[in-house]
Amino acid sequence: MDLLNVCIIxxxxxxTTIARNVGINVVNSQFMENKVNMYVYEEIIDxxxxxxxxxxxxxxxxxxxxxVLPSNVxxxxxxxxxxxDADIIVFAIPPTxxxxxxxxxxxxxxxxxxxxxxxxxxxxxxxxxxxxISHLIMRQLKIPCSVLVGCNxxxxxxxxxxxxxxxxxxxxxxxxxxxxxxxxxxxxxxVTDDADCVEICATLRNIIAFGAGLADGLDFNENTKAGIIxxxxxxxxxxxxxxxxxxxxxxxxxxCGISDLVTxxxxxxxxxxxxxxxxxxxxxxxxxxxxxxGHEPLGPVTSELINLMLKKKGLEEKFPLFTAIYRxxxxxxxxxxxxxxxxxxxxxx
Amino acid sequence: MAxxxxxxxxxxxxxxxxxxxIVGANASALPEFEERVTMFVYEEMIDGKKLTEIINExxxxxxxxxxxxxxxxxxxxxxxxxxxxxxxxxxxxxxHQFIxxxxxxxxxxxxxxxxxxxxxxxxxxxxxxxxxLISHIITRHLKIPCAxxxxxxxxxEVAEGNFCETTIGCTDKKYGKVLRDLFQANHFRVVVVEDxxxxxxxxxxxxxxxxxxxxxxxxxxxxxxxxAVIRLGLMExxxxxxxxxxxxxxxxxxxxCGVADLITTCYxxxxxxxxxxxVTSGKTIEELEKEMLNGQKLQGPPTAEEVNYMxxNKGLEDKFPLFTAIHKxxxxxxxxxxxxxxxxxxxxxM
Numbered sequence: 001m002d003l004l005n006v007c008i009i010x011x012x013x014x015x016t017t018i019a020r021n022v023g024i025n026v027v028n029s030q031f032m033e034n035k036v037n038m039y040v041y042e043e044i045i046d047x048x049x050x051x052x053x054x055x056x057x058x059x060x061x062x063x064x065x066x067x068v069l070p071s072n073v074x075x076x077x078x079x080x081x082x083x084x085d086a087d088i089i090v091f092a093i094p095p096t097x098x099x100x101x102x103x104x105x106x107x108x109x110x111x112x113x114x115x116x117x118x119x120x121x122x123x124x125x126x127x128x129x130x131x132x133i134s135h136l137i138m139r140q141l142k143i144p145c146s147v148l149v150g151c152n153x154x155x156x157x158x159x160x161x162x163x164x165x166x167x168x169x170x171x172x173x174x175x176x177x178x179x180x181x182x183x184x185x186x187x188x189x190x191v192t193d194d195a196d197c198v199e200i201c202a203t204l205r206n207i208i209a210f211g212a213g214l215a216d217g218l219d220f221n222e223n224t225k226a227g228i229i230x231x232x233x234x235x236x237x238x239x240x241x242x243x244x245x246x247x248x249x250x251x252x253x254x255x256c257g258i259s260d261l262v263t264x265x266x267x268x269x270x271x272x273x274x275x276x277x278x279x280x281x282x283x284x285x286x287x288x289x290x291x292x293x294g295h296e297p298l299g300p301v302t303s304e305l306i307n308l309m310l311k312k313k314g315l316e317e318k319f320p321l322f323t324a325i326y327r328x329x330x331x332x333x334x335x336x337x338x339x340x341x342x343x344x345x346x347x348x349x
Numbered sequence: 350m351a352x353x354x355x356x357x358x359x360x361x362x363x364x365x366x367x368x369x370x371i372v373g374a375n376a377s378a379l380p381e382f383e384e385r386v387t388m389f390v391y392e393e394m395i396d397g398k399k400l401t402e403i404i405n406e407x408x409x410x411x412x413x414x415x416x417x418x419x420x421x422x423x424x425x426x427x428x429x430x431x432x433x434x435x436x437x438x439x440x441x442x443x444x445h446q447f448i449x450x451x452x453x454x455x456x457x458x459x460x461x462x463x464x465x466x467x468x469x470x471x472x473x474x475x476x477x478x479x480x481x482l483i484s485h486i487i488t489r490h491l492k493i494p495c496a497x498x499x500x501x502x503x504x505x506e507v508a509e510g511n512f513c514e515t516t517i518g519c520t521d522k523k524y525g526k527v528l529r530d531l532f533q534a535n536h537f538r539v540v541v542v543e544d545x546x547x548x549x550x551x552x553x554x555x556x557x558x559x560x561x562x563x564x565x566x567x568x569x570x571x572x573x574x575x576x577a578v579i580r581l582g583l584m585e586x587x588x589x590x591x592x593x594x595x596x597x598x599x600x601x602x603x604x605x606c607g608v609a610d611l612i613t614t615c616y617x618x619x620x621x622x623x624x625x626x627x628v629t630s631g632k633t634i635e636e637l638e639k640e641m642l643n644g645q646k647l648q649g650p651p652t653a654e655e656v657n658y659m660x661x662n663k664g665l666e667d668k669f670p671l672f673t674a675i676h677k678x679x680x681x682x683x684x685x686x687x688x689x690x691x692x693x694x695x696x697x698x699m
Contacts (some may be wrong), residue, residue, distance in 0.1 A: 158570040162689045163573035164580065164698075186689075188698045222617040226609035227538075230514065233608060249599055258583060259576035262612055267572040279380040296482075301448035339512045343535060 006181065007086035009079060009101060011050075012041040013154040014118060015092035016064040020158075021184045022025040022090070024219035029180060039082035040075040067158050075132035079301075080108045080267050088174075088181070091145075094123035095133055104141035114174055115145035116167075122203050122305070130305045132199050133139040134170075144170040147195055148182055149202040149256045160186045168195030180264040190254050196303035197240050197247035198256045203302060204322075206241060208232030209264035210299025211325045214338055217278025229265050231321045233258070239319065243309065270299040276309050284329060320344070354527060357436035359402075360443035361390040361425065364468060366414035367508040369536045373420030379530055389432035390425040401425040415428045417508050429645055430458045435696040438531065441495075442468040443481050447695060448475075452490030464524055465495040466517070470552045471648055478595075478630040478658040482549050494521055496528055500605035501613040502537075516606035517541045518548030542603055547590045547597035548606045552591060553652050554672075557583030557610045559628065560649035561675050562615035563624025564685045574689070578671065579615050583608070584697050585669050593659060620649035628685045650679040668696055 002088040006026055008019050019038055026032035043050045045061055053061055054075040058068050076082040082090050082310045083105055093101060098119065125131040134145040146169045157163050167178050167189055175191050183189040192198065211232060213224045233252070240247045251257060265271060276287050284300050310316045316323045324341040327333035356376055357370050367390055376382040393400045395412055404410055404425035408418050418527070426432035433439055433455055443451065448469070469482045475481035480509035485497040500515030507513060517532065517539055519525050524687040533539045540550065563581055565575045583602065592599045602608060617623055623637045633649055660666050666673045674691035677683035683691070 134381040156573045159571075161571045161574045162577055162693070164577045185693060188693070188695070191699060221503070221506045221511050221513075222613045223501045223503060223506050224511055227512060227514045227605070229612060230603070230605060230609040233601060237603075248675045253580070253584065253587070253599075255577065255580055258608065259573075259580040262579055263576040265612075266616060342512060342514070343538065 004031055004032045004087040004177065005035075005085050006090065007037040007039070007083050007089045008073075008092060009039045009284065010092035010118075011038060011054075011060060011063060011075070012092065012094075013063045013158070015090075016060045016067060016069065017154045017158045018090070018092060018148075019073050020067065020069055020180060021182055023073040024184070025181050027070070027072060031177065032181070034072050036073045037082040037086070038075050039079045040077060041066065042077040049077070051077045055062065058255060059336065062152065064154075064158060069185070069320060070285055079104055083109050084112075086110065086113055088116060088177075088291050089143075090116045090118060091133075091137060092118040095119050095123060098136055099123065099140065104139060106141060107180050109141065109143070111143075113141075113143050114171060115141060115143055115146055116178060116218060117147045118149075120149070120202055123301075124305065128305065129309050130200075130203065132196065132203075134168075134195060134199055146170050146174065146178060147199045148178070148189070149198055157187055159246060160184075161215075162186050163188070164255035165189045166198050166251075166254040167191040168198030168256070169193055172196050183198035192248075192254060194251040194252050196244040196248050197242070197251045199235060199245055200240055201252065201256045202260060204232075204236045204301040204306070205261045206259060206270050206299045207306060207322055207325055208236070209268045209270035210274045210303070210329075211321060211338065212276025213299075214278055214335065216273040218335060218338070220339070224342075225265070227257045228321065228338070229261065231342055233261060234319050236261075238305070239322070241314070242315065271302075276336060280300075283334045299325065303329055354381055354437045354531075355383045356386045356437050356440065356531065357433045357617045358386065358388040358391075358423070358440045358442065359429070359433065360441065360468075361388055361400075361410060361413060362442065363413045364504040365408040365440075365442035366417070366419065366506040368440065368468060369419050369423045370417060371537055372531055373423035373441065373533055374507050374535070376533070377420060377422045381527065381530065382598075385420045386420075386423045387426050387431050387432040387436070388423050390427055392427040399427070403425045409510060409576045414504075414508055430456050433459050436460065438527070439463055439465045439493075440468060441465055441483075441487060444467050445471045445473055448483060449490065452487060455527070456491060459493070461489065461493075463493050464521075465491065465493055466498055466519075466528060467495055468498050470499065471555050472549075472652070473617075474655055475693055478655065479662070479670050480550075480553065480652075480655050480659060482546065484545060484549055494524070496520070496524060497549045497552075498528075498532060499548050499610065501609040502605075507537060512536045512538075514538045514540070514609060516548050516604040518545030518601075518606070519543065520545045542598075542601050542604060544597045544601040544635040546594040548604070550590050550594055551586060551602070551606045551610065553648070554586045554656070555582075555614045556618075556620045556647075556649040557653045557656060557672055557675055558586070558611060559614040559618050559620035560647075560653065560679065561659070561671055561688065562674070563621040564628055564678060564688050566621065567625040567628025568685060568688070570689070573590035575615070578688075578692070579611065581692055581695055581697060582615075583611060585671050586611075588655070589669065589672070592663070592665065620647055623647055624649065633681075634679060649675075653679055670695055
C-alpha cells in the first residue's frame with residue numbers, strides 16, 4: 001500500500017494547532033508520508049512572506065506566534081500545489097472561503113482523496129436553508145468529507161491543555177486513520193460514523209449559547225440557565241431527528257454534543273454577544289462587528305436559517321426555544337418570552 | 350385514592366419550606382387534594398417561642414426560610430406521627446441521617462397504601478460499604494413505594510419563584526400524575542420518568558464530578574478541559590447506573606436531574622468551589638469545610654469514597670478512571686495535577 005499523503009488547507013490558529021498534531025503523528029505512523037503540505041494564504045509580515053517565515057522558523061508568526069510546528073509541515077502559498085498529491089485533505093479555512101477554494105481544486109486533486117472539515121459554521125443553500133460545510137465540500141469536490149469538531153478552543157489545545165474532539169467519519173476505512181492523525185496525548189479523539197449529527201450539533205449550539213447569554217444578561221440564576229441549556233439540548237436532538245434522521249443518541253454524549261455545548265454556554269462568543277445585547281440594548285448588527293470580529297456565524301444568523309427550515313415544515317411550535325431566540329433576535333418577541341418558552345415547552349418529545 | 354389525597358411534608362428546613370410553598374398552593378387550588386397540608390417541624394424555641402407556633406401564626410418559617418410566606422393551609426405539627434398518620438403522600442425532606450429513625454417511628458402508624466417521595470439529596474452508607482439510596486431505605490423500612498424528586502433546584506431560588514425544572518422518578522406509573530400535580534408550578538416544571546434509581550443516583554454522583562470540575566478550575570486548565578471532565582463524568586455516571594442499577598434509559602440523563610443538575614453543580618455548586626480551593630490553598634478538605642462551609646460536610650468526597658468501595662468490589666476501578674482519581678485526590682493518594690493523566694486513556698477514548 002502506498003503511503004497516505006496528508007495536506008492542510010488553512011493556516012489560522014486552529015489550522016496551525018492541528019498541523020502540529022498531524023505533523024507529529026504522520027512521522028510516527030508507518031502508513032503516512034512524512035511531509036505534510038499546508039496551504040497558507042500569503043501575507044507579508046515585516047517585509048517577509050509568511051510562507052517563508054513558516055518554512056524557515058517553523059513558526060506561524062501571524063496566528064500562533066508561541067508555537068513551533070514540526071519541520072515536516074511545509075507551507076505553500078498555492079492551494080493546488082498543496083493538495084494535488086494528497087490522499088487526505090484537511091480543510092480549516094473560514095466557511096465563506098470554502099466554495100471558491102473547492103472550485104480551484106476541482107479536477108486537480110486525486111479522485112480517491114478523502115476530505116476532513118475542521119470548519120465551524122455552514123453555508124446557505126440556494127433555498128436559504130443550512131448547507132453543512134462537509135456537504136458543500138462533497139458536492140463540489142465529489143469526494144467524501146468527514147468532520148472533526150468538538151470542544152476545542154485552539155489556544156487551549158495549543159497549550160496542551162487536555163481536550164476532546166469528535167470525528168464524524170464518512171468512510172469506514174478511515175475511522176482509525178483519522179483518529180490516529182489528529183489525536184495527541186492531550187487531545188483525545190472519539191470517532192463515530194454519525195457525521196451529520198456531529199456537524200449540526202456544532203452549528204446549533206451557537207443558538208443555545210446565545211440563549212444562555214440572554215439568560216446571563218437578564219441576570220437569571222443558574223437553575224434557569226441550566227433549563228435553557230437542557231431545553232436547547234433536547235431541541236438539538238429533535239432537530240437532528242427531523243432533518244438528519246438516523247443519528248444515534250450516543251453521539252450527543254460525545255464532546256461534539258454535551259461538552260461543546262457546555263463550553264459554549266459558559267465561555268463562548270455567542271454567549272458574550274447575547275449578554276451585551278441585553279445589557280446595552282444596542283442592535284445585534286452593531287454589536288456583532290464591534291464585539292465579535294471573525295468568520296464564524298453567530299447565534300442570530302444561525303437561528304434565522306434554522307427558523308427558515310422549521311417554518312418550511314411547519315415545526316416552529318415544536319421548537320419553542322429555537323423559535324423564541326430567533327424572534328428575540330428580530331425584535332418580534334420581548335426578552336421576557338425566553339422563560340415563558342421553557343414554562344410551556346412540551347415535555348413529551 | 351377516590352377520596353381527597355392527604356399530603357404531609359416531613360421536614361421544615363430550607364428546601365422543605367420552599368417546597369411547602371408550592372405544595373401548599375397546589376393542595377388548596379386543586380380539587381383532588383385535601384386542602385390542609387401537614388408539615389412536620391422539629392420543634393425549636395426561637396426567641397422564647399415555639400417554631401411551630403410561629404409558623405402557624407405568621408406563616409413564615411423564620412428559622413429556615415425567612416422572608417417567605419407559606420400558604421396558610423400548611424400547618425406545622427411538632428409530632429411526626431400526628432403529622433403523617435392520615436397522609437396518602439409523604440414528602441420526605443430531612444437530612445438523610447434522620448431517615449432510619451423517622452421511619453422506625455412511623456412504621457405501622459401510617460396508612461398502609463400511602464406513598465412516599467424523597468426530596469433528599471445524598472445517600473446513606475450501606476452496611477459494609479457502598480451506597481444505599483434514600484428511597485430504598487424508606488421503602489425497606491416503611492414498606493411503601495417511594496418516588497424521588499431531583500433536579501437543578503436551589504431552595505432559595507425556588508422559593509423566590511425563579512424558573513427551574515425538576516425530575517420526578519416514579520417507578521409506578523399510576524402515581525405519576527398525582528405527584529406531578531402536587532409539585533408542578535408555573536415556575537417549577539416537573540417531568541416524571543420511571544427510572545427512579547437513575548434519577549436519585551444522578552443526584553449523588555454529580556457531586557463527585559463537581560469535585561473534578563473544581564480541581565480543573567483550581568489547576569486553571571481551561572474550558573475545554575473542564576468540559577471534557579464534565580462529559581467523562583457524565584459517561585461514568587451513565588455507566589455506573591448501567592452496572593449497579595441496570596435497566597435505566599439513556600434519556601433520563603437528559604432530564605433536569607441529569608445534564609442540567611450536573612452542569613449547574615459543576616459551574617456553581619459548593620463542591621466545585623471547595624475543590625477549587627483545595628487545589629489553590631493546599632489545605633485539607635476538612636479545613637476548607639470549616640472555613641468555607643461553617644463545618645458543613647461536602648457531599649462529593651464521601652460519595653466518591655462509597656462509590657470507590659463499590660467499584661473496587663467489582664474490580665471496576667479502571668473502567669471509572671475519573672471517579673477513581675477524584676476519590677484518590679480527596680484522600681491524598683494522588684495530587685490534583687495527576688487528574689488529567691488518569692483520564693488520558695479513558696475507556697471512552699478506546
